[in-house]
Amino acid sequence: MHLEQLHSLYKPSLESRVFTVYRGLSMPSIDFEQKISGEKGNLIAFDSFLSTSLDENVAKLFASYKQDPKNESVVFSIEIDADRMERPFADISRWSNFKNEREVLFSIGTVFRIDDVADQKTSDGIWMVRLSTVSEKDEQLQKEVQQIQLTLLKFFENVLHAQRDAKDDRKIPASNANVASMYYKQGEYEDSLLFYEKALETLNKLESSDPITKATYISNVAKVHVALKHYDKALDFYKEALNIRCHECEPNDPSLIHTLHTIGHIYRGKEDWNAALEQYQEALKLQLLSLESDLLSDPSSIAVTYICI
Structure with a gap:
């Protein structure tokens, strides 16, 4: 099962x-x-899946596996507030193959705040560090993320200018x-739309281009139109992307299924229940072709639509 599914069962x-x-x-x-x-x-922040244990002794055991004398043994004690995660x-x-470890897994990119670091090691040579849950709405986190995004934006703009100068x-x-x-x-969003449209325009000018890449750029244009509440325009672009994916992708391709699901969401937002249901059913039909699909359907989407009809 996917972590998102397990989470929906575990949290309640x-x-x-x-x-x-x-x-x-x-x-x-x-x-x-x-x-x-x-x-x-x-x-x-943890840039990979974070494996933790409900048992402090298990964590201390892992911390004690110190092969390099230049390393420090560290145990993070993490207070989880489920309502803020x-x-x-x-x-x-x-x-798990090791059920006695009582493993709790957190998704990639989970962020915590450092509340305290012990002044000295424990008697068994371990540094204890206390962490706590950080909401994604946390002001400090949002400021740091914004600063990173601004830095990346400047970097990508410089790369773009260099490529234009080099006619690459x-x-x-x-x-x-x-x-x-x-x-x-x-x-x-307006600036985002401008550059996504430029991406699509410059891609179309190339003598040969990958149709899947084109479908991705078209979907990105549609995504911005959704953010701008231009729902009819968004539908037009998503349908164009869907048409390309239908010809280029395998029937159970996650991107194809995701596009159908997104179109269904837009129709549901427009209260066009029959059109929404049609998209959800098509997405579900494609998903059932393969049990190994990476994108699993949310059956509640269809249930909600039936209720609204």
Whole structure:
């Protein structure tokens, strides 16, 4: 099962909305000093799935596996507030080969705040670090994310200018799309639309181009129109992208199914229940062709539409 599905089952079953998990690891001393020690109040992000345990002793066991004497044994004690956690997480002990580890898995990109770092190691040579849940609406997190996005935006704009000067036409569409993506994340939808349209325009000028890439750019244009509440325009672009994917993709391709699902959502927002139901049913039919599809259907979408008819 996907983590999102497990999360939807696990979260309502929690006996307590606030609980503690533990993560033990051995990390280079320089990383501990620069990123953890003395960084109280700062944020820490995990760029991969985060495996934790409900058992502190399990975490300490992992922390003690220190092969390099230059490494530090660290245990993160993480207070989880389920009502503030937007990213998926779940107890996966049932599916683990090591059920006694009582593993709780968090999705990629989960962010926590460093609440406290012990002044000294425990008697068994472990640094204890307390972390807590950070909402994605947290002001400090939003400021840091915005700063990163602005830095990336400037970088992509510089790359785009360099490619134009060098007349490197084949790379210009992707650079336009990167700039558009950064504007979209900043909520600058008009600028985002402008650069996505430029990406599509420059792609169409190439003698040969990948149709799937074209469908992606068209979907991006549609996505911005949704953000701008231009729903009819969004539908036109999504249908154009869908037409390309129908000819180029396998029937159970996740992008094809996702496009159908998105069109269904737009129709549902327009209260065109029959059209929405048609899209959801088509998406579900394609998904049932393969049990290994990466994008799993949300049956509640069809249920909600039936209720509205």
